[in-house]
Amino acid sequence: MESYKTLEIIQKTPDSSVFHLILNRPSQLNALSLDFFVDFPKALSSLDQNPDVAVIVLSGAGKHFCSGIDINSLSTISERSESGDRGRSSELLRRRIKSMQAAITAVEQCRKPVIAAIHGACIGGGIDLITACDIRYCSEDAFFSIKEVDLAIVADLGTLQRLPSIVGHANAMELALTARRFSGREAKDLGLVSQVFGSKSELDKDVTTIAEGIAAKSPLAVTGTKAVLLRSREMSLEEGLDYVATWNSAMLISDDLIEAVSAHMTKRQPRFAKL
Ligand SMILES: CC/C=C\C=C\CC(=O)SCCNC(=O)CCNC(=O)[C@H](O)C(C)(C)COP(=O)(O)OP(=O)(O)OC[C@H]1O[C@@H](n2cnc3c(N)ncnc32)[C@H](O)[C@@H]1OP(=O)(O)O
Numbered sequence: 001m002e003s004y005k006t007l008e009i010i011q012k013t014p015d016s017s018v019f020h021l022i023l024n025r026p027s028q029l030n031a032l033s034l035d036f037f038v039d040f041p042k043a044l045s046s047l048d049q050n051p052d053v054a055v056i057v058l059s060g061a062g063k064h065f066c067s068g069i070d071i072n073s074l075s076t077i078s079e080r081s082e083s084g085d086r087g088r089s090s091e092l093l094r095r096r097i098k099s100m101q102a103a104i105t106a107v108e109q110c111r112k113p114v115i116a117a118i119h120g121a122c123i124g125g126g127i128d129l130i131t132a133c134d135i136r137y138c139s140e141d142a143f144f145s146i147k148e149v150d151l152a153i154v155a156d157l158g159t160l161q162r163l164p165s166i167v168g169h170a171n172a173m174e175l176a177l178t179a180r181r182f183s184g185r186e187a188k189d190l191g192l193v194s195q196v197f198g199s200k201s202e203l204d205k206d207v208t209t210i211a212e213g214i215a216a217k218s219p220l221a222v223t224g225t226k227a228v229l230l231r232s233r234e235m236s237l238e239e240g241l242d243y244v245a246t247w248n249s250a251m252l253i254s255d256d257l258i259e260a261v262s263a264h265m266t267k268r269q270p271r272f273a274k275l
Contacts, residue, residue: 002046004039008061009047017054017274018211019047021114026062031070032125034077037099041106048110051274054215054222056110057207058133059117068124068147097156104157107132108230111223111275113214117207118142118184118193119200128157131166134226136193137210139203142184144192146176165233167191218256219275224248 001009008024021043023030047053060066077096081088107114107129116133118126124147130136146163148155155176163172167190175182187193197203214222228247232240256272263270 002042004043006033006036006039007043009043011052012208016212017052017215018057018208019050019053019055020057020059020208021047023058023060023066026060028070029062029064029067029121030060030126031067032073032129033070034073036070037103041103044106044110044114048112053112054219054274055211056112056114057117057211058107058114058129059204059207060119064120065116065118065122065142066126066129067121068126071151074151101157104128104132107134111226113211113222113226115207115211117203118144119203121145123147124151124155125157127159127163128155130192131159131162135210136187137195137197137203137207138184138187138193139197139200140184141200142187142193142196143181144184144187145179145181147179149177150179163192216269218254218260218270218272220251220254220256220272223275224251 004024006023006025008022010020010022012018012020023036025031025033025036044056047056077100078093081092113134114132116130116136118130118136118138119142122130122138122142122144124145127144127146146155146159148159154160160172160176163176166172167175171190182190184193184196188196195206197206224247228240228244231243235243259270259272
């Protein structure tokens with residue numbers, strides 16, 4: 001397994017196809033540094049390509065899930081181009097922002113489901129990260145803030161684009177304009193997280209169990225469901241139905257279908273080949 005400056009990857013048991021991708025700068029509260037934006041897409045791509053991996057659980061080491069962008073990196077991000085020309089400096093900054101956006105979008109480009117397990121703070125860039133994830137759970141101590149306006153920034157790594165379809169336009173607008181803190185309970189009421197667990201250890205244990213459950217299902221059906229749901233966001237109902245008809249005309253008739261039906265008929269657990 002490759003090693004990363006800002007991340008750790010753990011497979012808790014050798015036969016498990018659930019891999020834990022952990023934000024691992026606990027002394028900086030997992031603030032997102034420039035290294036993170038290099039490490040993260042690389043790690044996701046390697047997990048995506050690894051047939052032993054079926055589901056990825058994203059969590060944070062230490063006291064908090066993520067304290068947002070590393071404030072110390074903001075000066076480097078906004079450094080002017082060598083020439084000092086305003087146009088070239090703006091173009092360089094645009095390229096940097098696009099590359100950071102691509103690092104977050106890597107979650108969606110990963111075929112395998114990515115589940116966020118959030119404890120403590122999830123702020124600014126942390127929300128960019130979790131809104132790109134496929135499922136979100138948190139512990140009772142979790143709190144959230146779309147903090148960018150307080151730093152005189154328009155959130156630019158995906159929150160403003162992804163959050164409205166998760167919590168609705170009005171809630172996204174209120175949270176992003178006020179930058180107010182909200183609790184895990186409120187996140188659940190808003191639909192930002194699917195469930196709140198009593199403690200970080202319960203969160204880790206129960207999310208692993210949920211991930212194992214998904215990992216035991218047909219990998220073709222699981223990755224197909226993720227791909228179709230993500231594409232359907234951008235499509236009309238008619239286009240979405242047309243897309244899934246084409247998808248299933250290519251994918252429906254598989255060994256997985258035969259195995260799932262046979263397991264059901266013989267009342268046993270199905271076993272699927274890796275993807
Ligand atoms: C192109 C731009 C792209 C992306 C932009 C994204 C924008 C954002 O992400 S906006 C959000 C930025 N983040 C914040 O404003 C959060 C700031 N931190 C806090 O509010 C608190 O630290 C906390 C997360 C609520 C946790 O509080 P607590 O548990 O009391 O810890 P602290 O004592 O406050 O912090 C310990 C230690 O960590 C340092 N630190 C915290 N957050 C960051 C950060 N985001 N970047 C760098 N360092 C951070 C903090 O300064 C402390 O350091 P010491 O050296 O120990 O003083």
